[in-house]
Amino acid sequence: MNMDKDRIIEIGESINTTPNVHTFLAKQAEIKNFIAVVSGKNNSFYEAATKINITAIFAPEQLKGVIDSFLKSVKNDLISNASYERKIQINVVNDYLAQAEDLLDKKEFHPSTSAILIGASLEEFLRNWAVDQNLLTEETKPSIDGYATILKKEGLIDKQDHKEITAWAGLRNNAAHGYWDLVSDHDKISHMLSGVNLFIKKYST
Structure with a gap:
């Protein structure tokens, strides 16, 4: 999928919410899919989102931190589909x-x-x-x-x-x-x- 920067930010901000224990896995999947579509799976953001375990004390906050950092990198033109x-x-x-x-x-x-x-x-x-x-x-x-x-x-x-x-x-x-x-x-x-x-x-x- 090919999206311009503004569209990427718009979609990213729409899913950038802190999940609770009941919505964590769905939110994690949504964020992983978003990162993969924008920049592929071979990057540190996708890896970080994948490694967060629902049993961790601050798992929801960690997941939100990943999408926050990813969107910041997008805004600063630091994200590319191509290595x-x-x-x-x-x-x-x-x-x-x-x-x-x-x-x-x-x-x-x-x-x-x-x-x-x-x-x-x-x-x-x-x-x-x-x-x-x-x-x-x-x-x-x-x-x-x-x-x-x-x-x-x-x-x-x-x-x-x-x-x-x-x-x-x-x-x-x-x-x-x-x-x-x-x-x-x-x-x-x-x-x-x-x-x-x-x-x-x-x-x-």
């Missing part, structure tokens, strides 16, 4: 997409060449994202669709994102398998490139 390592990986992916654009502009190269590179860039972006969120398992299919499916399951991308990713994966597969007539339209591959660029930009913060 430092992933940001470096995103820069590499963007370099690949720039190469794909250069190839697409050169008439001596078939559009399928760019389609393959765009698809590879998208797959790498999705894989790195899934790794960053500790989502990969032995059952995860190492493919664009495999990574997109687990990201959608976690609520990190929406139904429309998944639909577009599936279409892009189809173009990449057509190019990789030599179905040249299906990937010979320059405008179609250019549209693919623009879409993937926008998608990565949307989920790189």
Whole structure:
């Protein structure tokens, strides 16, 4: 899910209440889900919220302290969905997409060449994202669709994102398998490139 800062703060403040013993577990789940949606599970805030035990004397106050600190970090622009390592990986992916654009502009190269590179860039972006969120398992299919499916399951991308990713994966597969007539339209591959660029930009913060 992609939300702007004001919306994140609005939602966070709406759930920022001190629970009692009867509502603690529900509030803990709500706060954990909120943190995971905003910045993933691989961060100290999510870990802190998870470790608070309902049997602790000051458990409600500790839980409220976590969401207080999280919202303060959001307000100070200290929260990002992307880890430092992933940001470096995103820069590499963007370099690949720039190469794909250069190839697409050169008439001596078939559009399928760019389609393959765009698809590879998208797959790498999705894989790195899934790794960053500790989502990969032995059952995860190492493919664009495999990574997109687990990201959608976690609520990190929406139904429309998944639909577009599936279409892009189809173009990449057509190019990789030599179905040249299906990937010979320059405008179609250019549209693919623009879409993937926008998608990565949307989920790189």
